[in-house]
Amino acid sequence: MQYSISQVATMAGVSARTLRHYDEIGLLAPAAVSANGYRWYGRSELRRLQRILLLRDLDVPLPQIDAILAGDDDxxxxxxxxxxxxxxxxxxxxxxxxxxxxxxxxxxxxxxxxxxxxxxxxxxxxxxxxxxxxxxxxxxxxxxxxxxxxxxxxxxxxxxxxxxxxxxxxxxxxxxxxxxxxxxxxxxxxxxxxxxxxxxxxxxxxxxxxxxxxxxxxxxxxxxxxxxxxxxxxxxxxxxxxxxxxxxxxxxxxxx
Structure with a gap:
């Protein structure tokens, strides 16, 4: 199942603007972008977002989060x-x-x-x-x-x-x-x-x-x-x- 950016923002308690920013800096890309430009997210993107938000709660800077997630295969x-x-x-x-x-x-x-x-x-x-x-x-x-x-x-x-x-x-x-x-x-x-x-x-x-x-x-x-x-x-x-x-x-x- 895929979710729109507004649905994900509501579930995660963040703004759609934050999700767009994460996409722009390469931290969290959507699973798909429709012809009209709408972003759609699947379960793997939701799991990645959860990990991003956990690290943000620990005040880890975004560049450091990107490096941490890049090294995580498991x-x-x-x-x-x-x-x-x-x-x-x-x-x-x-x-x-x-x-x-x-x-x-x-x-x-x-x-x-x-x-x-x-x-x-x-x-x-x-x-x-x-x-x-x-x-x-x-x-x-x-x-x-x-x-x-x-x-x-x-x-x-x-x-x-x-x-x-x-x-x-x-x-x-x-x-x-x-x-x-x-x-x-x-x-x-x-x-x-x-x-x-x-x-x-x-x-x-x-x-x-x-x-x-x-x-x-x-x-x-x-x-x-x-x-x-x-x-x-x-x-x-x-x-x-x-x-x-x-x-x-x-x-x-x-x-x-």
Whole structure:
């Protein structure tokens, strides 16, 4: 059975204009176009649209979605990967919500929060990062993050607050650089990205190849994309491009 563009738009909760745009950029072509120019969609197009919308819900940019779908020959395997991403994002938000709730109860005097409980969300986030790095880059990367975490063992709340403030300020500087209109591959942009590279190396002695690959993680991993895009949703894609350029032009990385 085939559906008109208006029927598909209604089913998917998107506009016909969005579907036409997806067709124009080669992301979702209709199954057929009639002589009068009407677009018609079949079941395979509906499945592809579902995957596009799942990735859009994760804030993956359209060019990245195109690249992801182009590499997917097995639809079931692709959907399982999408499910992992969605589940990881749900779990991350659940952890954040639980930490905020516990902190609010502490601030409002309902329940005094023990210091170790105060940092539980941070510890869980660090463990998730270590697991992600292990999957992408191997045991050495995960071990580096856990070793670096040992250095924060005796930190106070003030120490964590300062580290969080430093991180927010770094991403704010990167965002200001992006908003200024600088190309992410320009020398001026890379002069700012050096701070990001230094911050990463403080946790993980990353080599040029791994730093280049980290760009993919920032674009596709929900946790890392959320960290980079908290105040500026357009920053992750810009930063990923800048990281790749930095690895090539400043660290000597060469694609094989």
């Amino acid at each position: 639809e079931a395997a692709a959907l399982r990967r999408h499910l992992v991403l969605v589940t990881a994002e749900r779990d991350r938000l659940d952890r954040i919500a639980a930490t905020i709730t516990r902190t609010l109860e502490d601030l409002e005097g309902q329940d005094r929060l023990p210091d170790e409980e105060f940092f539980r969300g941070l510890d869980e986030g660090r463990s998730q990062l270590a697991a992600t790095l292990q999957e992408r880059f191997g045991d050495a990367a995960a071990s580096s993050v856990q070793t670096a975490a040992g250095g924060t063992e005796h930190w106070t709340r003030s120490d964590y607050d300062q580290a969080a403030a430093d991180g927010r300020e770094l991403f704010a500087r990167l965002s200001r650089t992006r908003r200024s209109g600088l190309d992410p591959t320009s020398p001026q942009a890379l002069d700012v990205v050096v701070e990001h590279h230094d911050a990463v190396r403080a946790l993980w002695p990353v080599d040029p190849a791994a730093y280049h690959a980290l760009a993919d993680l920032i674009e596709t991993d929900p946790q890392q994309r959320a960290v980079a895009g908290t105040e500026d949703p357009d920053l992750p894609a810009w930063l990923a491009a800048a990281i790749r350029a930095y690895a090539i032009h400043r660290l000597g990385y060469r694609h094989l």
